[in-house]
Amino acid sequence: MRMLEERILRDGIVMEKDVLKVDSFLNHQMDVSLFRAMAEEWYRLYADCGINKILTIEASGIGIACITALVFQCPVVFAKKTKTRNIAGDVYRTQVQSFTHNTCYDVIVSKRFLGPGDRLLLVDDFLANGAALSGLMDLSDMAGAQVIGAGIAIEKAYQPGGRLLRERGLRIESLARIARMDENGTMEFIS
Amino acid sequence: MRMLEERILRDGIVMEKDVLKVDSFLNHQMDVSLFRAMAEEWYRLYADCGINKILTIEASGIGIACITALVFQCPVVFAKKTKTRNIAGDVYRTQVQSFTHNTCYDVIVSKRFLGPGDRLLLVDDFLANGAALSGLMDLSDMAGAQVIGAGIAIEKAYQPGGRLLRERGLRIESLARIARMDENGTMEFIS
Numbered sequence: 001m002r003m004l005e006e007r008i009l010r011d012g013i014v015m016e017k018d019v020l021k022v023d024s025f026l027n028h029q030m031d032v033s034l035f036r037a038m039a040e041e042w043y044r045l046y047a048d049c050g051i052n053k054i055l056t057i058e059a060s061g062i063g064i065a066c067i068t069a070l071v072f073q074c075p076v077v078f079a080k081k082t083k084t085r086n087i088a089g090d091v092y093r094t095q096v097q098s099f100t101h102n103t104c105y106d107v108i109v110s111k112r113f114l115g116p117g118d119r120l121l122l123v124d125d126f127l128a129n130g131a132a133l134s135g136l137m138d139l140s141d142m143a144g145a146q147v148i149g150a151g152i153a154i155e156k157a158y159q160p161g162g163r164l165l166r167e168r169g170l171r172i173e174s175l176a177r178i179a180r181m182d183e184n185g186t187m188e189f190i191s
Numbered sequence: 192m193r194m195l196e197e198r199i200l201r202d203g204i205v206m207e208k209d210v211l212k213v214d215s216f217l218n219h220q221m222d223v224s225l226f227r228a229m230a231e232e233w234y235r236l237y238a239d240c241g242i243n244k245i246l247t248i249e250a251s252g253i254g255i256a257c258i259t260a261l262v263f264q265c266p267v268v269f270a271k272k273t274k275t276r277n278i279a280g281d282v283y284r285t286q287v288q289s290f291t292h293n294t295c296y297d298v299i300v301s302k303r304f305l306g307p308g309d310r311l312l313l314v315d316d317f318l319a320n321g322a323a324l325s326g327l328m329d330l331s332d333m334a335g336a337q338v339i340g341a342g343i344a345i346e347k348a349y350q351p352g353g354r355l356l357r358e359r360g361l362r363i364e365s366l367a368r369i370a371r372m373d374e375n376g377t378m379e380f381i382s
Contacts, residue, residue, distance in 0.1 A: 029304040030267045032260045059249040059269070066254040067261065069223045076221045076254065113220040 001175035027060035035067040042151040092142040096135040114143035122150040130161025192366040218251035226258040233342040283333040287326040305334035313341040321352025
């Protein structure tokens with residue numbers, strides 16, 4: 001998606017250690033008019049798929065997911081990160097590894113909000129190793145919900161998540177796929 | 192706001208210990224069409240105030256804030272909760288006490304995204320003791336930004352936050368103000 005790629009080139013900052021900082025428009029300050037354009041692109045791609053719910057993960061996925069839900073005219077459910085191991089048994093629970101923070105955390109979603117009738121679009125801001133997206137697939141499987149596909153803003157295509165999840169059969173529509181980048185200003189997209 | 196009050200009466204669940212569970216439409220599963228109606232009500236109330244940015248706090252404020260920003264045609268900034276005491280000095284930082292979880296946490300916002308030119312609407316899902324909202328005011332003050340007012344979905348009006356913050360001069364537009372509630376089905380709103 002040209003608009004997102006141009007925005008990354010203009011406002012994104014490549015840091016050491018393979019970090020792309022897009023906090024001026026995507027995940028700290030948020031440009032909701034950009035989010036709407038992204039949502040409309042996902043709607044164009046998934047319009048005829050009968051999606052009835054958006055599933056995302058806190059925190060930075062929530063804004064994109066809500067704008068997307070407005071375009072799809074359906075509700076959002078966001079999976080919650082938690083450190084509490086034992087709470088009430090009315091949740092689906094899985095583990096997600098964070099490569100950024102080199103830690104593991106549990107994510108949960110209430111059993112009341114995911115079920116066999118659901119046809120889900122998974123939405124998130126980044127796809128790199130695929131841990132978060134994989135966690136959302138686990139929760140969907142536990143609920144018996146059907147995952148129609150994923151809508152990702154930025155995919156680091158040189159990391160394995162996208163390939164591995166597509167091999168598992170997941171349809172992934174990433175709006176900007178970075179082939180490579182470095183601190184000296186190199187940034188190449190896969191079109 | 193009648194639509195929100197009716198939704199609380201229909202789908203809200205009063206738990207022991209003064210907890211109102213509205214996770215089926217507000218802060219776990221999210222009804223974005225309701226959020227848009229709420230946003231339009233805030234826009235009606237604040238339309239002529241020159242608001243140029245929405246400030247909220249993760250996680251459950253983000254969805255409401257993004258839909259509100261779409262209506263106001265401005266960006267959102269969300270303050271991040273953090274446990275790390277010392278990170279780079281390019282953030283404003285304050286402490287927020289959580290009465291729900293009986294703990295304290297730091298919230299931060301990047302100095303790049305709040306400044307003297309900003310005229311802010313603070314948005315959050317709940318107002319009870321006012322700790323989160325007060326934290327957002329602190330961050331705004333540090334940045335020299337002007338807080339025009341707050342947009343709150345549900346105010347527990349029998350708790351002191353709303354009164355204390357209004358006494359400090361903050362304009363607060365709460366769309367549902369609960370005068371009292373209990374597990375037996377009592378729920379009274381201040382109109």
